Amino acid sequence: PRSWLERLKAGLSRTSASIGDVFSRRKIDDELLEELEATLLMADCGVDATLTLLAELRRRWKHEKLETGDQLRAALAEGLTKLLTPLQQPLVLSEHKPYIIMLVGVNGAGKTTSIGKLANHFQQQGKSVLLAAGDTFRAAAREQLIEWGDRNNVSVIAQEGGDPAAVAFDAISAARARNIDVVMVDTAGRLPTQMHLMDEIAKVRRVVSKAEPSGPHEVLLVLDGNVGQNALAQLKAFDKAVGVTGLIVTKLDGTAKGGVIAAIARTHPKPLRFIGVGEGIEDLQPFVAMEYVDALLS
Numbered sequence: 237p238r239s240w241l242e243r244l245k246a247g248l249s250r251t252s253a254s255i256g257d258v259f260s261r262r263k264i265d266d267e268l269l270e271e272l273e274a275t276l277l278m279a280d281c282g283v284d285a286t287l288t289l290l291a292e293l294r295r296r297w298k299h300e301k302l303e304t305g306d307q308l309r310a311a312l313a314e315g316l317t318k319l320l321t322p323l324q325q326p327l328v329l330s331e332h333k334p335y336i337i338m339l340v341g342v343n344g345a346g347k348t349t350s351i352g353k354l355a356n357h358f359q360q361q362g363k364s365v366l367l368a369a370g371d372t373f374r375a376a377a378r379e380q381l382i383e384w385g386d387r388n389n390v391s392v393i394a395q396e397g398g399d400p401a402a403v404a405f406d407a408i409s410a411a412r413a414r415n416i417d418v419v420m421v422d423t424a425g426r427l428p429t430q431m432h433l434m435d436e437i438a439k440v441r442r443v444v445s446k447a448e449p450s451g452p453h454e455v456l457l458v459l460d461g462n463v464g465q466n467a468l469a470q471l472k473a474f475d476k477a478v479g480v481t482g483l484i485v486t487k488l489d490g491t492a493k494g495g496v497i498a499a500i501a502r503t504h505p506k507p508l509r510f511i512g513v514g515e516g517i518e519d520l521q522p523f524v525a526m527e528y529v530d531a532l533l534s
């Protein structure tokens with residue numbers, strides 16, 4: 237089986253003209269730089285990040301007399317790493333018990349899967365975990381979470397129908413009673429009613445703060461790496477509504493749009509806690525800027 241890094245590389249280099257290919261052949265000239273610009277845009281780096289990166293490359297090309305594709309690649313790697321390094325802020329649990337993590341994101345982003353992976357991750361650190369099935373609207377979401385809980389041997393507080401905020405409240409009380417280290421509160425990603433998703437999630441957040449005034453300690457937004465620039469719109473909307481403190485970007489094992497992380501870094505930076513690189517329980521990795529850039533440019 238291929239390592240997660242190999243899968244990340246394979247996914248990120250899936251564009252028809254991958255970024256890595258641009259460097260392989262010729263000397264640097266305007267045409268090559270334009271091709272590189274188009275490739276970065278296709279990889280969803282966004283206009284802002286792409287223009288900034290290219291301006292810096294053009295400057296170095298003139299002033300430092302870069303000549304070969306390899307030199308250009310190294311210069312771009314440097315620029316990208318500088319851009320992405322501020323996002324490299326691993327999630328460190330504070331001493332607070334229970335440490336409360338709210339997970340938010342639209343349906344299909346990989347929220348439930350990420351909760352399962354995180355439960356495993358924290359248990360490997362010797363932490364006890366409890367899950368709150370805060371998406372009470374979709375029976376499938378609740379069942380899927382319970383399944384992940386079973387697989388990890390973790391209790392899930394769930395309620396058929398009912399108020400998501402009440403489920404979160406109950407979960408926090410249960411965690412206190414059982415001396416649990418980490419509570420993860422799942423939330424809805426879409427509502428079957430006319431009610432606004434953001435209002436619903438903001439309400440859960442308020443109730444969590446009532447149950448635990450220092451919490452939530454982390455509000456993790458799960459974004460699908462495949463949706464490209466749309467991820468930015470989601471980030472802005474969720475951040476405005478509930479205050480996002482960290483990100484998980486999923487499905488980077490199968491996407492050619494991995495540049496979206498550069499767009500996030502440039503226009504709406506948030507700590508990127510983990511990246512999802514597969515469907516398995518181990519396929520959640522801390523974000524390391526240099527590793528990521530290497531995969532993106534390979």
Ligand code: GDP
Nearest residue numbers: 343344345346347348349486487512513514515
């Ligand atoms: P939710 O609706 O946000 O809870 O999304 P799910 O957790 O149900 O995930 C939706 C689909 O994406 C499922 O088929 C997952 O197996 C898949 N998925 C989630 N994360 C990843 C990832 O990092 N890589 C890949 N390849 N698939 C993923």
